[in-house]
Amino acid sequence: MKVDIWFPFYVNDYIADTMALSNREHGMYLLLMIHCWKKGVIPKDIEKLKxxxxxxxxxxxxxxxxxxxxxEEHEDFYINNRLSAEKTKAENRSKRAQENGRLGGRPKEFTSIRGCTAIKKQLDKDWYEMVLFFDNKCLCCEEKLPEGAVPLMDHIIPKSLGxxxxxxxxQPLCSGCNRDKSNxxxxxxxxxxxxxxxxKLKSKWFIAGKLEETYRLKLENQNKTSSHSHSHSHSESYKPPEKKHKYGEYNHVRLTDKQFKKLEEDYGSIHLKELIVKxxxxxxxxxxxxxxxxxxIRKWNPLNNEKPTIKSKELTGTQKEIEKYQSYIDSDVFPEDEKIKFRDKINELEGSE
Structure with a gap:
């Protein structure tokens, strides 16, 4: 199928981006997009553009x-990055369709499992084999999912990149790591x-001939002493995000060790624990x-915009606690029933002095 005889037109995106254009400018933009789709680039020659x-x-x-x-302007031409990306995806779809045609048509046997839709039965089997091998863990944060929960099926190369x-x-990732990785x-x-x-599993899970190259890049990354890489390869230039840990009774709050330590230094362990619970x-x-x-957590903390009247170093531990709970009562963040609890705590602290 020829991909230069059509192109996807996202109406909402177009309207949002072109609200300020006149009818004349709309016509110019559409004609330029059509030319860019068919030819790949826009010439910088003004006569040709006219x-x-x-x-x-x-x-x-x-x-x-x-x-x-x-x-986007280049030395000899202009290019629209989104159109280029869409055309690449269209060309990939066309190639897959041609390949399926040579193999006798698209596979017809499909099923579905949690985390994705319409996948082949063999992929279903291989996927669960992978999940079981890694003991139902997220491979990024290495946290084991609770019984009955299944990791999400994360695309290593995102769908948006082909x-x-x-x-x-x-690869199996938990919902938080999957969301952080995204594309x-x-x-x-x-x-x-x-x-x-x-x-046996390597031969299934990794593309033949590419595993050795990918593994080599991994080892090179581990041995690098330089903090910067001049390579365009994602495998060499990307530094995985710091691992996040789960906090709270329901394990919904996710913070890195560095974030947690900084919050604890800024707000105190008791205060931080209350905000995490909330x-x-x-x-x-x-x-x-x-x-x-x-x-x-930082936006919710009522002390963010408060300027203490007494420097914290002049207060005892008990006085700090009293000041903290008083700031909660004076703020608009907490409901009245919680403010009553804070007043009770202040009374307890004052009685202990």
Missing amino acids: KITKTSEEDVSFLIGILEDFF GQLEITNI KHTTDYRLKFIEDIPE LDEGIEIHGYRYKNHNLT
Whole structure:
């Protein structure tokens, strides 16, 4: 199937990006997109651009404005990065369709399991074999999921970058690590356990001929002394994020060791524990979703915008606690029933002095 005879048009995105354009500018932009889809690039020759967009001399300034706003300038041409990415995906789909045709058509036998839809039965079997081998653990944070829960099927090369739903391109991750990874990088966490994986499973889980190269890059990364890499390879340049640990009764709050230590230094262990409980219960009861729990805790903390009237170094431990609970009562963050508890704690502390 020829991919240059059509291109995907995302109406909502287009409207949002072009609200300020006039009818004339809309026409120029659409004609430039069509040319870029068919030819791959937009020439920098102004005369050619005028012909492509049917633009008169007096409207050239509008044409230049469109190019500056929606296309990336190179030495001899302009390019639209999103169109280029979409065309690459379309070409990959076309190649897969041609390959399926040579093999007698697309495989017809499908099933579904938790974490994905419409996958082949063989992939179903291989996937659970992988989950069982790694003992139902997330390969990123290495936390074992509770009984009855199943790791998510993470695409090592994200779908948005052309990654396929194949056993060679999936790994078990928990929902938090899967969300953190997203399409930001292509780290294969299975390589952390490469020495423990039997040859029979390696032959299934890794593309023939590429495992050795990938493993070599892993070893090179471990031996590097330089903090920067000039390679364009994701495997060499990407540094995996610091491991996050789960906190709270329901294990919803996720913080790295560094984040937890800094929060504890800034707010004290008792105060931090209360904020973690509040966030953990809020997620459990109301289904709240926060991308960054460290930032959420800091935003929720009522002391963020408070300026103490007495320097903390002049206060005893008990006085600090009293000041803290008083700040809770004075803030608008906590409900009235919790403020009553804080007043009781202040009375207890004052009685102990």
